[in-house]
């Protein structure tokens with residue numbers, strides 16, 4: 001980690017200054033023609049974080065936050081609340097805590113993902129056709145009986161921005177992936193607001 005010295009890659013949007021940059025990989029950033037907007041939401045409460053095991057479609061077999069495509073006419077904040085309810089059966093006062101940009105080789109559209117978090121929720125967490133919700137320890141309570149965040153069963157980018165997220169920082173970044181899901185090049189940074 002260092003203070004930002006490089007210009008962030010195309011697709012990374014931020015306000016203010018960036019710090020704590022992490023970057024790696026080789027070669028040029030991949031080109032993209034279109035951008036599709038997605039959401040991803042996490043519940044964090046008393047040293048626990050709620051993740052879902054993806055049971056179908058994109059990211060099958062990986063743990064992630066709850067989210068999906070922003071539909072026409074919706075804001076990303078509205079989509080985040082809707083997707084959390086569709087995938088885990090709960091509603092929450094989500095607030096935006098980061099923005100990520102991904103390119104997957106072979107897909108024409110890049111993913112622009114707004115990340116959201118809430119410390120409370122309403123309703124009962126349920127398993128759905130898409131997600132199997134499970135609580136993990138967020139690392140802040142050493143006496144927790146819960147398993148640690150399963151980074152090896154998550155998208156490869158998560159290990160870079162998850163520490164920024166867990167430190168309650170606003171984060172931004174970009175990752176370019178090969179067709180078989182390996183991260184070829186990445187850049188992540190914390191925003192100073």
Ligand SMILES: CNc1ncnc2c1ncn2[C@@H]1O[C@H](COP(=O)(O)OP(=O)(O)OP(=O)(O)O)[C@@H](O)[C@H]1O
Nearest residue numbers: 038039040057058059066067068069102113155157
């Ligand atoms: C490449 N690195 C990545 N790292 C972390 N998270 C990633 C990700 N790439 C995509 N995501 C998330 O994966 C979900 C896909 O959503 P996905 O299920 O396809 O959308 P949606 O529910 O609208 O689809 P259906 O049309 O219902 O199938 C959505 O939360 C999106 O934010």
